[in-house]
Amino acid sequence: MPELPEVETVVRDLRAAGIEGQRVLRARVRTADVIGAPHPRRFAACIAGCTITAIRRRGKYIVLALSSGDTLLVHLRMTGRLRFRSPGEPWAAHEHVSLVLHDGRELRYQDTRRFGRWHLLDDAAPVLERLGPEPLDAHFTAARFGALLACRTRQIKPLLLDQRVIAGLGNIYADEALWDAGLHPERPAASLGARDAQRLLRSIRKVLRRGLSGLGTTLGRGQTHFYSVAGRRGRNQGRLRVFRRTGRPCPRCGTPIARLKVAQRSTHICPRCQRPVQDRH
DNA sequence: GCCCTTTCCTGGAAGC
DNA sequence: TGCTTCCAGGAAAGGG
Numbered sequence: 001m002p003e004l005p006e007v008e009t010v011v012r013d014l015r016a017a018g019i020e021g022q023r024v025l026r027a028r029v030r031t032a033d034v035i036g037a038p039h040p041r042r043f044a045a046c047i048a049g050c051t052i053t054a055i056r057r058r059g060k061y062i063v064l065a066l067s068s069g070d071t072l073l074v075h076l077r078m079t080g081r082l083r084f085r086s087p088g089e090p091w092a093a094h095e096h097v098s099l100v101l102h103d104g105r106e107l108r109y110q111d112t113r114r115f116g117r118w119h120l121l122d123d124a125a126p127v128l129e130r131l132g133p134e135p136l137d138a139h140f141t142a143a144r145f146g147a148l149l150a151c152r153t154r155q156i157k158p159l160l161l162d163q164r165v166i167a168g169l170g171n172i173y174a175d176e177a178l179w180d181a182g183l184h185p186e187r188p189a190a191s192l193g194a195r196d197a198q199r200l201l202r203s204i205r206k207v208l209r210r211g212l213s214g215l216g217t218t219l220g221r222g223q224t225h226f227y228s229v230a231g232r233r234g235r236n237q238g239r240l241r242v243f244r245r246t247g248r249p250c251p252r253c254g255t256p257i258a259r260l261k262v263a264q265r266s267t268h269i270c271p272r273c274q275r276p277v278q279d280r281h
Numbered sequence: 282g283c284c285c286t287t288t289c290c291t292g293g294a295a296g297c
Numbered sequence: 298t299g300c301t302t303c304c305a306g307g308a309a310a311g312g313g
Binding site for chain 2: 078094113114115152154158220222223224263264
Binding site: 001002003060075076077078079113115116117161162163170171224265266 | 304305306307308
Protein backbone atom coordinates (compact mmCIF):
# COMPACT_ATOMS: atom_id res chain seq x y z
CA MET A 1 0.00 0.00 0.00
CA PRO A 2 2.06 2.89 -1.18
CA GLU A 3 1.78 5.92 1.09
CA LEU A 4 4.14 8.89 1.27
CA PRO A 5 7.31 6.96 2.24
CA GLU A 6 6.71 4.26 -0.38
CA VAL A 7 5.93 6.73 -3.19
CA GLU A 8 8.97 8.82 -2.23
CA THR A 9 11.10 5.65 -2.31
CA VAL A 10 9.84 4.89 -5.83
CA VAL A 11 10.59 8.47 -6.97
CA ARG A 12 14.12 8.31 -5.53
CA ASP A 13 14.70 4.93 -7.18
CA LEU A 14 13.54 6.25 -10.56
CA ARG A 15 15.75 9.31 -10.23
CA ALA A 16 18.73 7.14 -9.25
CA ALA A 17 18.01 4.93 -12.26
CA GLY A 18 18.42 7.98 -14.51
CA ILE A 19 14.81 8.55 -15.51
CA GLU A 20 15.41 12.31 -15.81
CA GLY A 21 16.69 13.16 -19.27
CA GLN A 22 15.25 10.00 -20.83
CA ARG A 23 13.30 10.43 -24.03
CA VAL A 24 10.15 8.31 -24.40
CA LEU A 25 10.25 6.67 -27.83
CA ARG A 26 6.72 5.36 -27.46
CA ALA A 27 4.08 4.32 -24.95
CA ARG A 28 2.34 0.98 -25.07
CA VAL A 29 -1.05 0.76 -23.35
CA ARG A 30 -2.28 -2.75 -22.76
CA THR A 31 -5.15 -1.96 -20.39
CA ALA A 32 -7.08 1.14 -21.42
CA ASP A 33 -8.85 1.83 -18.13
CA VAL A 34 -5.57 2.48 -16.32
CA ILE A 35 -5.21 5.68 -18.37
CA GLY A 36 -7.46 8.21 -16.66
CA ALA A 37 -6.82 10.97 -19.24
CA PRO A 38 -6.67 11.60 -22.12
CA HIS A 39 -7.99 8.75 -24.30
CA PRO A 40 -5.31 5.99 -24.39
CA ARG A 41 -4.57 6.55 -28.11
CA ARG A 42 -4.12 10.26 -27.56
CA PHE A 43 -2.10 9.52 -24.41
CA ALA A 44 0.34 7.40 -26.42
CA ALA A 45 0.54 9.94 -29.23
CA CYS A 46 1.18 12.87 -26.88
CA ILE A 47 3.88 11.18 -24.83
CA ALA A 48 5.90 9.77 -27.75
CA GLY A 49 9.04 11.82 -28.39
CA CYS A 50 8.86 13.69 -25.07
CA THR A 51 11.79 13.87 -22.70
CA ILE A 52 11.20 13.37 -18.98
CA THR A 53 12.78 16.53 -17.58
CA ALA A 54 12.08 16.07 -13.86
CA ILE A 55 10.47 13.71 -11.38
CA ARG A 56 9.07 14.53 -7.96
CA ARG A 57 6.40 13.45 -5.49
CA ARG A 58 3.33 15.36 -4.34
CA GLY A 59 1.18 13.54 -1.79
CA LYS A 60 0.91 10.02 -3.16
CA TYR A 61 1.33 11.16 -6.78
CA ILE A 62 4.45 10.58 -8.85
CA VAL A 63 4.82 13.77 -10.91
CA LEU A 64 6.81 13.60 -14.16
CA ALA A 65 7.49 16.84 -16.02
CA LEU A 66 7.78 16.42 -19.80
CA SER A 67 9.61 18.51 -22.38
CA SER A 68 6.26 19.17 -24.12
CA GLY A 69 5.12 21.11 -21.07
CA ASP A 70 2.67 18.36 -20.15
CA THR A 71 2.75 16.61 -16.79
CA LEU A 72 2.39 12.88 -16.28
CA LEU A 73 0.75 11.98 -12.97
CA VAL A 74 1.01 8.38 -11.79
CA HIS A 75 -0.97 7.24 -8.76
CA LEU A 76 -0.15 3.70 -7.58
CA ARG A 77 -3.21 3.45 -5.28
CA MET A 78 -3.14 -0.04 -3.73
CA THR A 79 -1.03 -2.36 -5.82
CA GLY A 80 0.63 -0.27 -8.54
CA ARG A 81 4.32 -0.90 -9.19
CA LEU A 82 6.93 0.44 -11.60
CA ARG A 83 9.89 -1.57 -12.81
CA PHE A 84 12.40 -1.58 -15.65
CA ARG A 85 12.26 -4.33 -18.24
CA SER A 86 14.50 -5.25 -21.15
CA PRO A 87 13.29 -4.09 -24.57
CA GLY A 88 10.57 -6.27 -26.06
CA GLU A 89 10.22 -8.46 -22.97
CA PRO A 90 6.75 -10.09 -23.04
CA TRP A 91 4.06 -8.58 -20.82
CA ALA A 92 4.06 -10.10 -17.34
CA ALA A 93 0.79 -10.72 -15.51
CA HIS A 94 -1.00 -7.50 -14.55
CA GLU A 95 1.34 -5.24 -16.53
CA HIS A 96 -0.74 -2.49 -18.15
CA VAL A 97 1.48 0.32 -19.47
CA SER A 98 5.01 0.51 -20.82
CA LEU A 99 7.20 3.49 -21.66
CA VAL A 100 9.88 2.56 -24.20
CA LEU A 101 12.90 4.73 -23.34
CA HIS A 102 15.64 5.84 -25.72
CA ASP A 103 18.35 4.01 -23.73
CA GLY A 104 16.59 0.72 -24.53
CA ARG A 105 14.85 0.06 -21.22
CA GLU A 106 11.10 -0.15 -20.80
CA LEU A 107 9.45 1.31 -17.72
CA ARG A 108 6.54 -1.02 -17.02
CA TYR A 109 3.51 -0.39 -14.84
CA GLN A 110 2.06 -3.40 -13.05
CA ASP A 111 -1.10 -3.20 -10.97
CA THR A 112 -2.89 -6.32 -9.77
CA ARG A 113 -6.09 -4.62 -8.65
CA ARG A 114 -6.04 -1.93 -11.33
CA PHE A 115 -6.99 0.87 -8.93
CA GLY A 116 -4.01 3.00 -9.98
CA ARG A 117 -4.31 5.68 -12.68
CA TRP A 118 -2.08 7.54 -15.13
CA HIS A 119 -3.06 11.07 -16.17
CA LEU A 120 -1.30 13.09 -18.85
CA LEU A 121 -2.31 16.72 -18.34
CA ASP A 122 -1.33 20.02 -19.90
CA ASP A 123 -1.97 21.57 -16.50
CA ALA A 124 -1.67 19.39 -13.39
CA ALA A 125 -2.16 22.30 -10.99
CA PRO A 126 -5.92 21.79 -10.49
CA VAL A 127 -5.30 18.19 -9.38
CA LEU A 128 -2.27 18.89 -7.22
CA GLU A 129 -3.73 22.03 -5.65
CA ARG A 130 -6.63 19.99 -4.30
CA LEU A 131 -4.15 18.24 -2.03
CA GLY A 132 -3.53 19.41 1.50
CA PRO A 133 -0.10 20.41 2.77
CA GLU A 134 2.93 18.11 2.75
CA PRO A 135 3.42 16.91 6.34
CA LEU A 136 7.22 17.03 6.05
CA ASP A 137 7.24 20.57 4.65
CA ALA A 138 8.91 22.90 7.15
CA HIS A 139 6.38 25.62 6.24
CA PHE A 140 3.59 23.41 7.54
CA THR A 141 3.54 24.43 11.19
CA ALA A 142 1.75 22.97 14.19
CA ALA A 143 -0.31 26.16 14.32
CA ARG A 144 -1.52 25.61 10.75
CA PHE A 145 -2.24 21.96 11.50
CA GLY A 146 -4.15 22.94 14.65
CA ALA A 147 -6.23 25.40 12.63
CA LEU A 148 -7.11 22.65 10.13
CA LEU A 149 -8.38 20.43 12.95
CA ALA A 150 -10.16 23.09 14.97
CA CYS A 151 -13.02 23.60 12.49
CA ARG A 152 -13.74 19.89 11.80
CA THR A 153 -16.31 17.77 13.56
CA ARG A 154 -15.06 14.60 11.89
CA GLN A 155 -13.14 11.88 13.68
CA ILE A 156 -9.40 12.48 13.60
CA LYS A 157 -8.46 9.28 11.73
CA PRO A 158 -10.62 9.72 8.60
CA LEU A 159 -9.53 13.35 8.61
CA LEU A 160 -5.87 12.28 8.47
CA LEU A 161 -6.71 9.96 5.56
CA ASP A 162 -8.39 12.80 3.65
CA GLN A 163 -5.79 13.95 1.10
CA ARG A 164 -7.43 17.38 0.87
CA VAL A 165 -6.61 17.98 4.52
CA ILE A 166 -3.08 16.56 4.66
CA ALA A 167 -1.34 14.78 1.77
CA GLY A 168 0.43 11.44 1.88
CA LEU A 169 -0.96 9.56 4.87
CA GLY A 170 -2.69 6.19 4.46
CA ASN A 171 -3.96 3.58 6.86
CA ILE A 172 -0.57 2.36 8.09
CA TYR A 173 1.04 5.68 8.96
CA ALA A 174 -2.21 7.19 10.30
CA ASP A 175 -2.53 4.34 12.84
CA GLU A 176 1.15 4.56 13.74
CA ALA A 177 1.03 8.34 14.20
CA LEU A 178 -2.11 8.24 16.36
CA TRP A 179 -0.56 5.58 18.58
CA ASP A 180 2.67 7.57 18.84
CA ALA A 181 0.72 10.65 19.88
CA GLY A 182 -1.50 8.68 22.27
CA LEU A 183 -4.70 9.81 20.57
CA HIS A 184 -7.85 7.74 19.99
CA PRO A 185 -8.73 7.59 16.26
CA GLU A 186 -12.41 8.39 16.95
CA ARG A 187 -11.69 11.64 18.76
CA PRO A 188 -13.48 14.51 17.02
CA ALA A 189 -10.75 16.56 15.35
CA ALA A 190 -11.99 19.76 16.96
CA SER A 191 -11.61 18.21 20.43
CA LEU A 192 -7.83 18.23 20.04
CA GLY A 193 -6.16 21.19 21.68
CA ALA A 194 -3.13 23.07 20.40
CA ARG A 195 -0.76 20.81 22.32
CA ASP A 196 -2.47 17.66 20.97
CA ALA A 197 -2.11 19.03 17.43
CA GLN A 198 1.54 19.81 18.01
CA ARG A 199 2.18 16.32 19.40
CA LEU A 200 0.27 14.66 16.55
CA LEU A 201 2.17 16.56 13.85
CA ARG A 202 5.44 15.60 15.53
CA SER A 203 4.30 11.94 15.56
CA ILE A 204 3.21 12.07 11.90
CA ARG A 205 6.65 13.36 10.92
CA LYS A 206 8.38 10.77 13.09
CA VAL A 207 6.57 7.76 11.60
CA LEU A 208 6.92 9.09 8.02
CA ARG A 209 10.67 9.72 8.43
CA ARG A 210 11.07 6.26 9.95
CA GLY A 211 9.18 4.77 6.99
CA LEU A 212 11.39 6.71 4.56
CA SER A 213 14.60 5.58 6.22
CA GLY A 214 13.33 2.00 6.04
CA LEU A 215 12.57 2.45 2.30
CA GLY A 216 8.87 1.79 2.88
CA THR A 217 6.65 -0.86 4.46
CA THR A 218 6.14 -4.30 2.85
CA LEU A 219 3.75 -6.33 5.00
CA GLY A 220 3.56 -9.57 3.05
CA ARG A 221 4.81 -11.26 -0.07
CA GLY A 222 3.35 -11.49 -3.54
CA GLN A 223 1.58 -9.25 -5.99
CA THR A 224 -0.46 -7.17 -3.58
CA HIS A 225 2.46 -5.84 -1.53
CA PHE A 226 4.87 -2.96 -1.94
CA TYR A 227 8.10 -3.49 -3.85
CA SER A 228 10.32 -0.63 -4.98
CA VAL A 229 11.48 -0.10 -8.56
CA ALA A 230 14.51 -2.30 -7.94
CA GLY A 231 12.18 -5.11 -6.78
CA ARG A 232 13.31 -4.54 -3.21
CA ARG A 233 11.07 -5.01 -0.17
CA GLY A 234 10.75 -2.21 2.37
CA ARG A 235 12.16 -2.70 5.86
CA ASN A 236 9.75 -0.57 7.88
CA GLN A 237 7.33 -3.42 8.68
CA GLY A 238 9.63 -4.51 11.51
CA ARG A 239 9.35 -1.04 13.05
CA LEU A 240 5.53 -0.84 13.18
CA ARG A 241 4.13 -0.47 16.70
CA VAL A 242 0.39 -1.18 16.19
CA PHE A 243 -0.54 -1.67 12.53
CA ARG A 244 -1.60 -5.33 11.95
CA ARG A 245 -0.28 -6.23 15.40
CA THR A 246 -3.67 -7.15 16.93
CA GLY A 247 -3.30 -9.05 20.21
CA ARG A 248 0.41 -8.35 20.52
CA PRO A 249 1.62 -6.19 23.43
CA CYS A 250 1.72 -2.43 23.11
CA PRO A 251 5.43 -1.47 23.05
CA ARG A 252 4.70 1.24 25.62
CA CYS A 253 2.48 -0.45 28.22
CA GLY A 254 2.10 -4.11 27.26
CA THR A 255 -1.69 -3.96 26.79
CA PRO A 256 -2.77 -6.14 23.82
CA ILE A 257 -3.27 -4.13 20.63
CA ALA A 258 -6.95 -3.99 19.61
CA ARG A 259 -8.43 -3.80 16.12
CA LEU A 260 -11.54 -1.79 15.39
CA LYS A 261 -13.33 -0.23 12.43
CA VAL A 262 -13.23 3.51 12.12
CA ALA A 263 -15.02 5.05 9.13
CA GLN A 264 -15.02 1.61 7.43
CA ARG A 265 -11.23 1.26 7.77
CA SER A 266 -9.51 -1.32 9.94
CA THR A 267 -7.75 0.53 12.73
CA HIS A 268 -5.23 -0.60 15.32
CA ILE A 269 -4.87 0.97 18.74
CA CYS A 270 -3.60 0.42 22.25
CA PRO A 271 -6.82 0.63 24.31
CA ARG A 272 -4.85 1.93 27.28
CA CYS A 273 -2.58 4.51 25.62
CA GLN A 274 -5.31 5.79 23.30
CA ARG A 275 -8.43 6.64 25.30
CA PRO A 276 -11.57 7.89 23.52
CA VAL A 277 -11.83 10.87 25.84
CA GLN A 278 -9.07 12.41 27.82
CA ASP A 279 -8.93 11.17 31.37
CA ARG A 280 -6.09 11.21 33.80
CA HIS A 281 -6.58 7.79 35.42
C1' DG B 282 -18.90 23.11 2.20
C1' DC B 283 -18.83 19.17 5.19
C1' DC B 284 -19.54 14.43 6.25
C1' DC B 285 -20.85 9.68 5.34
C1' DT B 286 -21.59 5.70 2.30
C1' DT B 287 -20.77 3.22 -1.76
C1' DT B 288 -18.08 1.79 -5.60
C1' DC B 289 -14.13 0.11 -8.08
C1' DC B 290 -10.87 -4.70 -8.25
C1' DT B 291 -8.71 -9.16 -7.32
C1' DG B 292 -5.40 -12.08 -4.47
C1' DG B 293 -5.33 -14.35 -0.49
C1' DA B 294 -7.14 -15.62 3.94
C1' DA B 295 -10.82 -17.71 6.38
C1' DG B 296 -14.65 -20.73 6.81
C1' DC B 297 -17.05 -24.88 5.72
C1' DT C 298 -8.37 -30.83 -0.65
C1' DG C 299 -11.50 -27.88 -2.84
C1' DC C 300 -15.02 -24.69 -2.99
C1' DT C 301 -17.22 -20.27 -1.54
C1' DT C 302 -17.21 -16.01 0.90
C1' DC C 303 -15.20 -12.02 2.58
C1' DC C 304 -11.66 -8.64 3.41
C1' DA C 305 -8.01 -5.28 2.29
C1' DG C 306 -7.15 -0.53 0.65
C1' DG C 307 -7.24 5.07 -1.81
C1' DA C 308 -9.95 8.13 -3.93
C1' DA C 309 -13.98 9.78 -6.21
C1' DA C 310 -18.95 10.07 -6.82
C1' DG C 311 -23.35 10.68 -4.93
C1' DG C 312 -26.56 11.74 -1.30
C1' DG C 313 -27.99 13.99 3.07
